Amino acid sequence: MDSRIVEHAKILVDYSTEVKRGDMVVIQANPDAHELAVAVARQVAKAGGSSVTMMISEEIDRAKYDGADDATLEVFPDHLMAMAEKTDVYIVLRSPVNTKALANVDPKRIMITAKTTKPIFDLITKKRWVLTVHPSATLAQQGNMSLEEYRDFVYDACLHDWEKESKNLYMMKEHLESHKDIRFCGPETDLYASTESRIWIAADGKFNMPDGEVFTAPVEDTVEGKIYFDVPFLEQGKVIEGVRLKFEKGEVVDFSAEKEESTLKQILEIDDGARRLGEMAIGTNRGIKHYTMNILFDEKLGDTVHCALGMAFPECNGVNDSAIHVDMIKRMHDGEIIAGNEIIYSKGKYFYEK
């Protein structure tokens, strides 16, 4: 086995979810993630945990939608709930065989399933859980890479000293929370928001692997100024590129995109919340060398910031409500991040690197 798979499993089990003796663990894996599932099962056993593995895939989900009527989609999976109640730790290994298998399923039917399984989802997210990726041919393809390149890409992003990363992220959180506002500056960009009584969260690999960002929810009606997002992103199956947004009193008053402007327009018009920012964040993972249109990686790119239109996270004390949460990313090599009177990032360096 590639020793990097063993190391990846170790991080998930020992660092992210801190499995200990007697823990009941559920591994959720796609068939292509079998090798990582083997490594995780061994690492869980080493820690004294007891694991069972669920096999999930887009094709399996699709078959369910093809066979079920709407009433069947509403049948509550009591067996899944019973298992969740007895589980301490969830480890989710994403390695899709076909990211588009659900493309032709009516989104309304996907919403029915989401509603049916919400109590289970809510319960699982209260446990120790982590979501990660195992390299697959389809993910490599989506990232415009060979599988071998993509493996290097994933492990460069994941196999870090997370204890050390965590220290830096918490240091940044403390500094940000000692101020009452945040400002992103740079080419075509000067965006300001109040963050008073909001919480900055240090995402240090406990729930996502890879990780590396500090994020908050800005005070909804205080966002002012303009920003240019130069990293492309995937939304509704479309690649949107070169987004420019202008805010007044928290609302988007002007927008454009170099590619797929009409999709951007649709997003902004979904509901009231879609015109406001639900998130402002700083990416810190320098192991991620370039964007791959997979938001689990892209939003953590080092030397970037990102903002999300739509839903805010309650754990940040955010209140913006929306059906969507669309992240957009900006490179900051030529920019600055300022909180109150403190420079958090400037000229390619975070404050703790000076």
Place this chain on the structure above:
Amino acid sequence: MDPRIEEHARIVVEWSTEVKKGDLVGIRATPDSHDFVVALYKKIAEKGAVPITLMSTEEMDRAFFDGADDETISIAPKQFEALLEKVDVVIAVRSPSNTKAMASVDPKRVIQRSIAMKRVMELYLSKRWCLTVHPTNALAQQADMSMDEYQNFMYDATLLDWKEESKLLYKMKDHLERHKDIRFTGPETDLYASTEGRIWIASDGKHNMPSGEVFTAPVEDTVEGKIYFDIPFLQQGKVIEGVRLTFEKGEVVNFSAEKAEATLKEIIEVDEGSRRLGEMAIGTNRGIRQYTLNMLFDEKIGDTVHCALGRAYKDNNGTNESAVHVDMIKTMHEGEIIAGDELIYSKGRYFYEM
């Protein structure tokens, strides 16, 4: 998708486990049976039932044993038990990618684990359950076949009209239960046993797919005579071939084997019960064209009988106890099966074909 996979799924869902609206279904599968799981999901969803799938592979089991210490091995998987308690139907799919992954694990540790898994096994057997096979390279290799040949072999055995097969099997059960004894005759063979107070079970594809046998537990101390088993079988990793047994008052008094006689000797000497027969049975599945050293198939071959040394099934009213249950098979084309004064099988025909 190969339409035979869909037909296989239909048989397992509609005939074997009779899945109905509102049923909660647990599937055990491996990455190699992903196609079959997809077919099962569609069929189960059509019935209005809700499946989930567990990934269970030899490599993952092995990883557990490699990682776990003796204390961890003894921890019962509570989350797994909770899941199974809520399940109505279990479908277990054997589709190994490597049948030898567990070869160098200490058998004592495997037994220790099975004690911790006792509740899981009991729960399994208390449900509507079915064990089936999905063709894999590992199984084809074990059977000395190409994958294409093995697929043909497996679907010939499985895609039968099971309602029709069931009628014949129950007719045979009725006839056998009218009499108080059973006799297998043929080349080098004349074996007699009383079956008084014992039950013959018609195995018609409910718990095993493929199936096709009628079996009982002979009255333990009444087995008399000799038998020659001409079909090789796999036991403790060894292929045993050409077994000859002589019985007096139910006990083996003489034995030989053309190959691996030492292994046969070990089996017979395991305990008191391993010198007695726990099962006598008639195979009826003519779709199975040859033996493959896989007991799920071999014991159901049409025009054969088989006997098992060791443990008897309580469902037959059998009482023989043993740590082992070792099936051995004999071709009957030149033999006869006689119950009381009735010819059950002769000259290549069952009584209902005469």
